Amino acid sequence: NAGVTQTPKFQVLKTGQSMTLQCAQDMNHEYMSWYRQDPGMGLRLIHYSVGAGITDQGEVPNGYNVSRSTTEDFPLRLLSAAPSQTSVYFCASSYPGLAGRETQYFGPGTRLLVL
Amino acid sequence: QQPVQSPQAVILREGEDAVINCSSSKALYSVHWYRQKHGEAPVFLMILLKGGEQKGHDKISASFNEKKQQSSLYLTASQLSYSGTYFCGTPYYGEYGGSQGNLIFGKGTKLSVKP
Numbered sequence: 001n002a003g004v005t006q007t008p009k010f011q012v013l014k015t016g017q018s019m020t021l022q023c024a025q026d027m028n029h030e031y032m033s034w035y036r037q038d039p040g041m042g043l044r045l046i047h048y049s050v051g052a053g054i055t056d057q058g059e060v061p062n063g064y065n066v067s068r069s070t071t072e073d074f075p076l077r078l079l080s081a082a083p084s085q086t087s088v089y090f091c092a093s094s095y096p097g098l099a100g101r102e103t104q105y106f107g108p109g110t111r112l113l114v115l
Numbered sequence: 116q117q118p119v120q121s122p123q124a125v126i127l128r129e130g131e132d133a134v135i136n137c138s139s140s141k142a143l144y145s146v147h148w149y150r151q152k153h154g155e156a157p158v159f160l161m162i163l164l165k166g167g168e169q170k171g172h173d174k175i176s177a178s179f180n181e182k183k184q185q186s187s188l189y190l191t192a193s194q195l196s197y198s199g200t201y202f203c204g205t206p207y208y209g210e211y212g213g214s215q216g217n218l219i220f221g222k223g224t225k226l227s228v229k230p
Binding site for chain 1: 117145147155156157158159162164202204207209210214215216217218219220221222223
């Protein structure tokens with residue numbers, strides 16, 4: 001199993017450009033999430049999905065869009081990139097369990113620089 | 116509400132012990148601990164559940180005091196491989212009732228182990 005994979009590993013964008021960060025998992029996990037990590041801030045939840053076709057906002061959803069058409073894939077879209085979106089983005093997945101006890105498995109991350 | 120970790124950073128010599136604390140202003144039902152090495156994804160260490168449970172992972176153990184709304188991570192006889200940033204996380208409850216594995220992470224404690 002590859003686990004959680006993310007592409008690209010690194011990306012440079014200009015302000016106003018759009019792009020999609022890809023995330024895939026081969027563990028048949030129902031739940032998938034996106035976090036961003038900024039220096040000294042920890043990881044913050046952007047959006048998450050509880051299954052194909054079902055998504056919800058997390059702590060910091062503004063400027064990001066998601067959809068989930070398959071169990072395996074959960075792309076994150078930046079419609080108009082801003083310098084404030086410069087960050088490291090992590091995708092994570094987990095399987096259903098007792099509430100609050102599910103373990104998340106993280107992908108290797110995408111480093112995004114917006115100029 | 117983001118859990119508060121202390122200290123922010125610790126420098127140890129090999130073989131020394133350390134304690135990392137994680138506290139919350141909200142009632143805690145579970146606390147998750149992760150370790151992240153530089154440039155890598157966070158890796159799950161353990162979950163502590165309501166009830167004062169203690170757990171161990173190699174020479175790393177943790178406790179959970181629900182009355183104090185606090186969890187502590189104990190690193191005993193530290194090794195060079197323990198270096199990294201340690202995060203605690205508490206469940207994020209969104210639209211769909213449960214947490215779906217999603218967490219609100221603390222800002223992290225950077226642990227450096229020197230030879």
